Amino acid sequence: MLKYIGKRFISMMITIWVIVTLTFFLMHAIPGSPFNQERNTNDTVRKNLEAHYHLDENLFVQYGIYLKSLLQFDFGPSIKQSSTSVNELLSRGFPISFELGSVALLFSIVSGIALGIFAALRHNGVIDYGAMTLAVIGISVPNFIMATLLIQVVAVDLKLLPVATWASYKHMILPALALSMSPLAIIARLTRSSMLEVLTQDYIRTARAKGLSPFKIVVKHALRNALLPVITILGTLVAAVLTGSFVIEKIFAIPGMGQYFVSSINDRDYPVIMGTTVFYSTLLIFLLFLVDIAYGIIDPRIKLHKKEGE
Amino acid sequence: MNTILDVKDLHVSFKTYGGEVQAVRGVSFTVKKGETVAIVGESGCGKSVTAQSIMKLIPNPPGKITSGSILFKGRDLTKISEKEMRKIRGSDISMIFQDPMTSLNPTLTIGDQITEAILQHEPVVTKKEAQFRACEMLGEVGIANPKERLKQFPHQFSGGMRQRIMIAMALVCNPSILIADEPTTALDVTIQAQIIDLFKKIQRNTGVAIIMITHDLGVVAKLADRINVMYAGKVVESGTTSEIFYNPQHPYTKGLLNCVPRLDLERGQPLIPIPGSPPDLFAPPIGCAYSSRCEFAMEVCDAYQPGRTLVAEGHEVNCWLQDQRAKQVKFHLREKTYS
Numbered sequence: 158m159l160k161y162i163g164k165r166f167i168s169m170m171i172t173i174w175v176i177v178t179l180t181f182f183l184m185h186a187i188p189g190s191p192f193n194q195e196r197n198t199n200d201t202v203r204k205n206l207e208a209h210y211h212l213d214e215n216l217f218v219q220y221g222i223y224l225k226s227l228l229q230f231d232f233g234p235s236i237k238q239s240s241t242s243v244n245e246l247l248s249r250g251f252p253i254s255f256e257l258g259s260v261a262l263l264f265s266i267v268s269g270i271a272l273g274i275f276a277a278l279r280h281n282g283v284i285d286y287g288a289m290t291l292a293v294i295g296i297s298v299p300n301f302i303m304a305t306l307l308i309q310v311v312a313v314d315l316k317l318l319p320v321a322t323w324a325s326y327k328h329m330i331l332p333a334l335a336l337s338m339s340p341l342a343i344i345a346r347l348t349r350s351s352m353l354e355v356l357t358q359d360y361i362r363t364a365r366a367k368g369l370s371p372f373k374i375v376v377k378h379a380l381r382n383a384l385l386p387v388i389t390i391l392g393t394l395v396a397a398v399l400t401g402s403f404v405i406e407k408i409f410a411i412p413g414m415g416q417y418f419v420s421s422i423n424d425r426d427y428p429v430i431m432g433t434t435v436f437y438s439t440l441l442i443f444l445l446f447l448v449d450i451a452y453g454i455i456d457p458r459i460k461l462h463k464k465e466g467e
Numbered sequence: 468m469n470t471i472l473d474v475k476d477l478h479v480s481f482k483t484y485g486g487e488v489q490a491v492r493g494v495s496f497t498v499k500k501g502e503t504v505a506i507v508g509e510s511g512c513g514k515s516v517t518a519q520s521i522m523k524l525i526p527n528p529p530g531k532i533t534s535g536s537i538l539f540k541g542r543d544l545t546k547i548s549e550k551e552m553r554k555i556r557g558s559d560i561s562m563i564f565q566d567p568m569t570s571l572n573p574t575l576t577i578g579d580q581i582t583e584a585i586l587q588h589e590p591v592v593t594k595k596e597a598q599f600r601a602c603e604m605l606g607e608v609g610i611a612n613p614k615e616r617l618k619q620f621p622h623q624f625s626g627g628m629r630q631r632i633m634i635a636m637a638l639v640c641n642p643s644i645l646i647a648d649e650p651t652t653a654l655d656v657t658i659q660a661q662i663i664d665l666f667k668k669i670q671r672n673t674g675v676a677i678i679m680i681t682h683d684l685g686v687v688a689k690l691a692d693r694i695n696v697m698y699a700g701k702v703v704e705s706g707t708t709s710e711i712f713y714n715p716q717h718p719y720t721k722g723l724l725n726c727v728p729r730l731d732l733e734r735g736q737p738l739i740p741i742p743g744s745p746p747d748l749f750a751p752p753i754g755c756a757y758s759s760r761c762e763f764a765m766e767v768c769d770a771y772q773p774g775r776t777l778v779a780e781g782h783e784v785n786c787w788l789q790d791q792r793a794k795q796v797k798f799h800l801r802e803k804t805y806s
């Protein structure tokens with residue numbers, strides 16, 4: 158197991174390095190520079206500024222400098238907000254994004270799986286059709302439309318919840334709901350179809366022949382196997398929630414990472430672009446790693462660590 | 468009375484889009500304490516449906532027991548609730564299935580799967596005791612190192628071993644009936660022989676009655692005390708193993724026997740397959756279902772169901788050739804096929 162984790166760690170490092178390199182050079186390939194839009198910079202000031210941020214150096218030298226600071230977990234200063242570092246931006250914005258993202262993800266996983274199971278157990282019944290109609294809507298309506306709809310109906314018309322911003326748990330409900338809709342729908346559909354398939358398996362008949370109760374059969378024998386495909390797509394869903402949250406944060410005026418990420422690209426704020434990209438991809442890679450471990454725990458046929466002679 | 472299972476005139480059908488499949492159309496047979504009763508017949512004749520009906524494991528919908536009774540120790544299983552039935556499944560009547568590769572849950576350990584049956588039916592038993600019993604049972608069915616093996620998963624066992632595990636699992640609560648639905652069909656020949664020996668040994672040790680479902684007459688010859696021959700959802704002939712093998716009366720039984728190699732006949736005799744195929748169970752024929760394939764079919768066979776005739780003690784057959792008026796034909800036939 159340790160050997161496997163070690164191996165995975167090295168490959169994760171390599172992946173991150175590739176992402177850093179690609180982002181770095183792609184970012185610099187975009188025309189423009191952080192100081193283009195600032196009207197009142199004369200040439201001397203701009204030169205000085207560029208020198209300060211090493212932007213006057215050869216691209217490869219800049220790359221070297223960036224890698225070096227990255228190894229010390231330093232994402233550098235923000236060019237636009239010169240008094241703050243990227244690390245500070247991350248520590249300010251990320252906890253909020255993380256809260257929103259994990260609430261949305263948790264909600265979509267729990268209710269998606271529950272909905273999928275109920276639909277499968279009431280196969281071709283009213284619950285099944287209802288749940289799957291909802292799922293199709295959830296998948297096909299983009300989250301920003303869902304968000305606007307929720308705001309209009311729940312917040313503006315019914316006045317049940319606040320319209321926007323991030324102050325209390327009440328403020329969290331609408332954005333989390335909007336964000337979780339499509340992953341919830343995807344999980345529900347996948348759980349349903351995989352559950353339906355598992356329920357026809359021979360080992361379910363064996364479990365019934367043992368005299369187990371339907372509850373035990375579903376929870377102990379069927380669910381474990383039915384969740385395997387769901388776990389596989391969890392990584393992709395995490396990525397979808399992460400990127401989706403940028404849009405949702407913008408709509409609900411939530412001070413998370415989304416605002417920095419979007420504005421940093423417009424401003425060519427190189428360190429912020431790099432910092433957020435590297436941070437998010439590292440997070441995603443780590444989560445995918447966790448998914449793999451979870452898969453190995455649930456399915457004994459998948460050996461994370463190869464033992465000889467089996 | 469030591470009859471523990473008495474199936475009477477069982478009818479089972481499946482509602483499908485194409486209509487109602489009458490998979491079992493009036494099956495009757497009995498099982499006595501500690502004996503082995505075989506149910507043989509071609510693929511699709513309703514053997515598995517009969518077996519699963521006894522356990523009430525027929526998927527419902529679409530399947531349904533439409534009439535008949537299944538008396539187990541005097542109680543009619545067709546009338547009791549699902550909850551009551553659950554107490555019987557796995558503790559009084561157990562079942563093992565054809566494909567050991569898919570019949571065990573791949574994500575649970577063998578130990579877990581064996582002990583859960585004990586814990587389900589005997590709530591007073593502790594986990595430790597259950598594990599001990601599972602371990603003993605594994606040893607009983609011939610698995611070495613049972614203690615370590617309990618912690619392993621199904622994929623770490625071969626097909627033959629998995630069938631042994633299935634047998635252990637079925638027997639761990641000391642049932643009085645074990646239903647084995649083609650337990651050796653998916654295994655290769657040497658393993659088949661071992662599993663058959665295992666069944667014999669287990670029956671000697673525990674006195675469990677076995678309902679052996681198979682289309683392999685070789686298995687039947689080695690194991691069964693009595694045989695029920697099924698055709699198109701009905702039992703067409705039943706009797707002791709020696710009666711069925713040496714004095715078969717139904718042309719279908721003879722046909723089945725003609726397709727297995729026999730060591731007691733001259734070498735080089737060709738195997739004779741039965742021509743044609745079984746009837747459509749959506750609309751079963753009014754008369755004898757076998758008449759369209761039967762070389763001795765008479766007019767009456769197409770028009771009326773044959774009644775049951777007692778040939779010898781415990782040997783019964785449903786065939787018009789048994790009728791007084793058909794006697795000559797019958798005599799002629801026996802000489803022709805068994806000379």
Ligand SMILES: Nc1ncnc2c1ncn2[C@@H]1O[C@H](COP(=O)(O)OP(=O)(O)OP(=O)(O)O)[C@@H](O)[C@H]1O
Nearest residue numbers: 481488490509510511512513514515516517529748
């Ligand atoms: N779930 C079902 N839905 C519809 N028809 C079914 C169903 N299960 C069984 N049948 C029908 O019942 C009939 C008997 O099937 P059964 O499985 O008992 O055959 P069998 O004698 O066990 O054959 P085999 O040797 O192939 O196992 C078949 O004609 C089959 O089409």
Ligand SMILES: [Mg+2]
Nearest residue numbers: 514515516648
């Ligand atoms: Mg069958």
